Amino acid sequence: MSTIDTMRDILHNPERLVADWKAQGKKIVGYRCIYVPEEIIWAAGMWPYPIFGTPEAITQADSYFQPCTCEFIRNIFDHALDGKLNFLDGLVLCNTCDAVRHLYDMWITYIKVPDCHIINNPQKMYDESGYKYYCVELKRFKSEMENLSGNGISDESLQSAINLHNQTRGLLKELYSLRKKDPPLISGGEALDIVMASMLMPKDKCNQQLQQLIAEVKTRESPKTRGPRILITGSIIDDPTLIQLVEEVGGVVVADDLCTTTKYFWQEVGQNKDPLDALSRYNTERCLCSCMHPPERRFDYLWELIEEFGANGVIYFNLKYCHPFLYEAALFREKLAAKDVPTLMLEVDHSLSGLGQLRTRIQAFIEML
Amino acid sequence: MVTGATAPGKKSLQTTLEISRAVKAYYGGVQAAKQEGKPIVWSYGLIPREIFHAVGAPVIYLEHLPLLMSTKQLSGRYCQIAEEEGFSRDVCAFHRCFIGCAAEEEKHPYLAKFWAPPDLIVASNLPCMSESKSFLYAANHFNCPYFFIDAPINIWGKEIPDYAVEYYAGQLGEALDFLGGYGYRLDWAKLKEAVALSRRLVYLWREIDEYRKAIPAPMGIVDGLTCAFPLIQLPGTKLGVELYERLRDEIKERVENKIGVLEEEKLRLLWIGVPPFYNMGLLNYPEQYGAIVVKSFVEYLAGGAFDPAIMDPEKPLESLATKALVDIVNPTYQNMIDFAVQTAKDFSVDGQIALVKRSCGLIPGVLRLVKDAVYQADGIPTTIFDLDGMDLREYDDAATKANIDSFIETLLDSKRRG
Numbered sequence: 001m002s003t004i005d006t007m008r009d010i011l012h013n014p015e016r017l018v019a020d021w022k023a024q025g026k027k028i029v030g031y032r033c034i035y036v037p038e039e040i041i042w043a044a045g046m047w048p049y050p051i052f053g054t055p056e057a058i059t060q061a062d063s064y065f066q067p068c069t070c071e072f073i074r075n076i077f078d079h080a081l082d083g084k085l086n087f088l089d090g091l092v093l094c095n096t097c098d099a100v101r102h103l104y105d106m107w108i109t110y111i112k113v114p115d116c117h118i119i120n121n122p123q124k125m126y127d128e129s130g131y132k133y134y135c136v137e138l139k140r141f142k143s144e145m146e147n148l149s150g151n152g153i154s155d156e157s158l159q160s161a162i163n164l165h166n167q168t169r170g171l172l173k174e175l176y177s178l179r180k181k182d183p184p185l186i187s188g189g190e191a192l193d194i195v196m197a198s199m200l201m202p203k204d205k206c207n208q209q210l211q212q213l214i215a216e217v218k219t220r221e222s223p224k225t226r227g228p229r230i231l232i233t234g235s236i237i238d239d240p241t242l243i244q245l246v247e248e249v250g251g252v253v254v255a256d257d258l259c260t261t262t263k264y265f266w267q268e269v270g271q272n273k274d275p276l277d278a279l280s281r282y283n284t285e286r287c288l289c290s291c292m293h294p295p296e297r298r299f300d301y302l303w304e305l306i307e308e309f310g311a312n313g314v315i316y317f318n319l320k321y322c323h324p325f326l327y328e329a330a331l332f333r334e335k336l337a338a339k340d341v342p343t344l345m346l347e348v349d350h351s352l353s354g355l356g357q358l359r360t361r362i363q364a365f366i367e368m369l
Numbered sequence: 370m371v372t373g374a375t376a377p378g379k380k381s382l383q384t385t386l387e388i389s390r391a392v393k394a395y396y397g398g399v400q401a402a403k404q405e406g407k408p409i410v411w412s413y414g415l416i417p418r419e420i421f422h423a424v425g426a427p428v429i430y431l432e433h434l435p436l437l438m439s440t441k442q443l444s445g446r447y448c449q450i451a452e453e454e455g456f457s458r459d460v461c462a463f464h465r466c467f468i469g470c471a472a473e474e475e476k477h478p479y480l481a482k483f484w485a486p487p488d489l490i491v492a493s494n495l496p497c498m499s500e501s502k503s504f505l506y507a508a509n510h511f512n513c514p515y516f517f518i519d520a521p522i523n524i525w526g527k528e529i530p531d532y533a534v535e536y537y538a539g540q541l542g543e544a545l546d547f548l549g550g551y552g553y554r555l556d557w558a559k560l561k562e563a564v565a566l567s568r569r570l571v572y573l574w575r576e577i578d579e580y581r582k583a584i585p586a587p588m589g590i591v592d593g594l595t596c597a598f599p600l601i602q603l604p605g606t607k608l609g610v611e612l613y614e615r616l617r618d619e620i621k622e623r624v625e626n627k628i629g630v631l632e633e634e635k636l637r638l639l640w641i642g643v644p645p646f647y648n649m650g651l652l653n654y655p656e657q658y659g660a661i662v663v664k665s666f667v668e669y670l671a672g673g674a675f676d677p678a679i680m681d682p683e684k685p686l687e688s689l690a691t692k693a694l695v696d697i698v699n700p701t702y703q704n705m706i707d708f709a710v711q712t713a714k715d716f717s718v719d720g721q722i723a724l725v726k727r728s729c730g731l732i733p734g735v736l737r738l739v740k741d742a743v744y745q746a747d748g749i750p751t752t753i754f755d756l757d758g759m760d761l762r763e764y765d766d767a768a769t770k771a772n773i774d775s776f777i778e779t780l781l782d783s784k785r786r787g
Binding site: 063064065066068069095097098099101102104105106109118120122123124127129130132133136137290291293294295318320321323324326327328329330331333334345347 | 454455456457459460461464494497498499501502503505506509517519521522524532533535536539540543700701702703725727728729730731733734735736737738741
């Protein structure tokens with residue numbers, strides 16, 4: 001099995017890894033989203049486990065959430081109601097969008113086990129008062145994780161966790177540099193799977209796999225086909241189908257500005273005598289999700305990716321009822337148009353219904369490029 | 370889908386008419402300020418309004434303008450304009466309507482009565498994503514300075530910790546500095562006075578609420594919604610206090626004389642969610658069954674549901690920060706759920722009508738929680754159905770009335786059977 005297949009296998013079938021971890025008497029803490037500092041969970045001796053959606057249809061959750069609530073969140077809640085997340089010893093959410101805030105209320109009322117925690121992070125980034133507030137909030141969170149794990153978190157163990165996670169970030173960035181080639185050495189669909197698998201895996205195991213993978217990819221022959229270079233931005237994508245669709249109709253997805261891809265790893269936690277302080281600084285000065293402010297920073301980061309990866313066009317993906325991205329869509333379309341970047345706006349539900357129609361729209365966009 | 374006619378709601382109180390006149394005068398004042406060359410501020414109804422009143426800044430609040438457009442059935446038109454500007458039909462109809470108002474090149478005569486373009490924008494994320502995002506369009510469209518206040522969500526309940534209060538209060542101070550940069554200098558004495566007036570306003574509001582719990586209900590939901598204007602837009606002003614003193618006196622008199630909206634109340638209902646502002650007559654519709662909607666929960670969404678004792682005029686910024694963060698509309702929602710349970714009990718309601726505004730990221734998410742909590746506490750049932758109170762194009766009169774009919778008939782039948 002190639003390394004990428006191994007990683008995909010873990011992503012889609014994590015049960016064995018979960019069982020091995022639990023057999024050591026260690027805890028697993030689910031989290032959603034990238035603003036949860038997984039280093040703190042790791043430093044407490046627990047496995048920070050990102051919660052993704054699945055393509056399965058929602059059944060029970062619709063009697064709790066209204067259908068106009070983000071389908072991704074309903075999907076997660078459905079799994080929880082089904083007992084599919086019972087292996088978790090805790091769940092950590094953070095202050096992002098309305099739907100995540102509602103998930104917290106629903107969870108503590110109807111799910112109860114595992115325990116749900118929420119980090120009350122600021123939404124005003126690159127702001128000194130937000131950073132100071134967040135320092136206090138992270139101390140509270142650290143204490144909660146110490147209680148949950150039964151382990152103290154020393155500065156040394158936290159620094160070690162930061163170093164480990166920074167190594168993952170560095171390796172993913174190195175892998176992504178191979179997408180700058182024309183044509184790139186890995187496809188967009190592969191990149192999504194690799195990053196999601198990296199998010200999921202315990203980082204010590206993950207880093208070994210990534211080192212092997214990078215070595216393997218470097219030996220790949222350059223693909224023969226070329227096409228317009230596409231960057232995908234927008235709401236969460238946790239299934240490669242849409243990206244594969246772009247590639248099937250002749251586009252080459254060279255970069256992605258998503259919380260399941262570059263937003264996860266693009267910057268590293270800086271060095272600081274106080275590792276908790278370093279995490280506070282990192283999480284208030286990193287790539288922005290559309291829940292955060294100021295949006296200009298998000299655009300600057302998007303523009304950096306467009307230039308660095310030589311994208312010819314942008315697909316702005318809106319998950320249905322994902323309000324933060326929907327609000328910024330019009331603004332970003334205007335900003336991209338001002339820079340002569342062709343943009344396709346898509347509003348799609350999490351189950352990706354209407355793929356045929358999507359294919360036609362994407363194909364027309366690629367042909368136009 | 371619009372089926373059936375829309376109709377204005379019936380009002381019973383003299384003070385309601387006075388408050389309606391105050392609304393017109395408020396916007397007249399903003400327009401006069403614009404003509405005098407004063408910078409106009411656009412903001413939201415959940416940012417502590419006292420800071421604007423304290424510095425004398427004329428403000429247009431995003432939530433109120435769409436409401437006024439909706440009462441004249443213009444909201445669908447403005448939502449449509451926003452959609453043509455690239456906004457999804459899935460984002461909040463209030464905000465789409467507001468964006469549509471901003472984008473319209475030649476203002477409709479009715480909008481022109483209230484309209485003043487912004488010179489400054491003060492935005493926030495309390496209580497929802499829409500609040501934090503839709504003004505980005507306006508800032509871009511009008512090329513005006515934008516200040517953002519980040520509100521931590523309330524994960525603490527009724528006791529907000531110092532570090533969160535300090536964070537929010539610090540930003541209010543920065544917002545005041547921002548306003549000061551455009552000529553609105555802060556006088557601390559005026560800010561303290563505004564906080565004292567705001568506290569007085571909330572005490573009056575609570576006193577009025579006590580009278581409103583009487584049976585028969587001395588005032589209904591249509592009066593209640595109009596009378597929420599001072600609470601939403603005038604906290605920190607003498608006018609707000611004066612209007613509520615008059616309202617309190619009028620209500621008190623009606624209660625003492627046992628004057629109700631209905632002669633015989635068979636059912637008392639609570640309305641949760643955005644009422645159909647384009648068809649306020651619907652709020653009187655249950656009256657044909659002898660059912661009165663005694664209260665709309667929307668009235669509480671602008672700051673009436675907290676203990677005013679938390680406000681100390683000597684600590685104005687901290688008081689305003691605490692007031693904002695403890696507001697029941699600030700997620701997470703245990704405070705709102707507790708308050709809903711208490712309200713249903715205090716107003717002796719027989720049932721609750723809860724609406725899902727499809728484009729809202731806030732209220733629909735809490736409805737199931739409220740329904741279950743109220744039922745578990747007091748056995749009071751809730752019906753939940755779709756109704757977008759802002760976007761007239763989404764309204765289905767026949768289906769809405771059918772939902773109300775069946776709920777009321779069930780409640781009446783249940784009451785008959787004891």
